[in-house]
Amino acid sequence: MFQTLLHNKTKLCWVFLLTGFHAQAQYFDSSYKPPKPKYDNEYFHLRELYLPASFIAFASYSNNEESFLSNAKIKAERNEDFPHFKVSIDNYMQFAPILAGYGCLAMGSKQNAWLYTKEVLLNEVILNISVYSVKHLSKVPSIVNGSYNAFPSGHTAQAFSAATLFSDNFAKGKPWLQCLSYGSASAVGVLRVLNERHWATDVVAGVGFGILSAKISEWTFVPHFNKKHHQTNL
Numbered sequence: 001m002f003q004t005l006l007h008n009k010t011k012l013c014w015v016f017l018l019t020g021f022h023a024q025a026q027y028f029d030s031s032y033k034p035p036k037p038k039y040d041n042e043y044f045h046l047r048e049l050y051l052p053a054s055f056i057a058f059a060s061y062s063n064n065e066e067s068f069l070s071n072a073k074i075k076a077e078r079n080e081d082f083p084h085f086k087v088s089i090d091n092y093m094q095f096a097p098i099l100a101g102y103g104c105l106a107m108g109s110k111q112n113a114w115l116y117t118k119e120v121l122l123n124e125v126i127l128n129i130s131v132y133s134v135k136h137l138s139k140v141p142s143i144v145n146g147s148y149n150a151f152p153s154g155h156t157a158q159a160f161s162a163a164t165l166f167s168d169n170f171a172k173g174k175p176w177l178q179c180l181s182y183g184s185a186s187a188v189g190v191l192r193v194l195n196e197r198h199w200a201t202d203v204v205a206g207v208g209f210g211i212l213s214a215k216i217s218e219w220t221f222v223p224h225f226n227k228k229h230h231q232t233n234l
Helices: 002-007 012-028 046-064 071-081 096-106 113-138 154-170 175-194 200-232
Strands: none
Touching: 046 200, 071 175, 071 200, 096 113, 096 154, 096 175, 113 154, 113 200, 154 175, 154 200, 175 200
């Protein structure tokens, strides 16, 4: 099975490359040091919207047009190469980065635990509202039973939002840890396709929704936290 994965030059590889792209983006961006905020909402950087928006736009386009990311071809290749593939670990891996964050806190990380918890809670609210609203509005038939709730993948969105929160809170300046976090999220996306639970485009869209949800949560709390912390230390 693993030998086939390494040598299979099919569209399924694009799924992994696309979902794993953000890890590489974080790696090359790890040297970027934003200007110190003036304790308002200057943590918002428009450039951080480009990547999640690109994932969502690309997945939406691929749902309606013939492109190199073809759901039908990827499904056929999955059925040919992995006809009996079935695991359930993706149901648990989607939450792994969040738990890893609390593990870092338990081991003495200087990150504020309450700030991280608020980001996690708001992220879950935003994620559930946005993902399930879009599922209802997009009406993409599920690969499982044909019900119109496939797009985007909730598991993938959860995994990438968790990876983003972990990376931004605990892995700044640590590319290996960022890649590990986003690598686990990418694995969730690939497993959703291999388990025949989602179309490839559902997974790609889930990447975008997950990153965007986490960023909105951070932009909501971080500036206020820094402003309060600054005033307390005056």
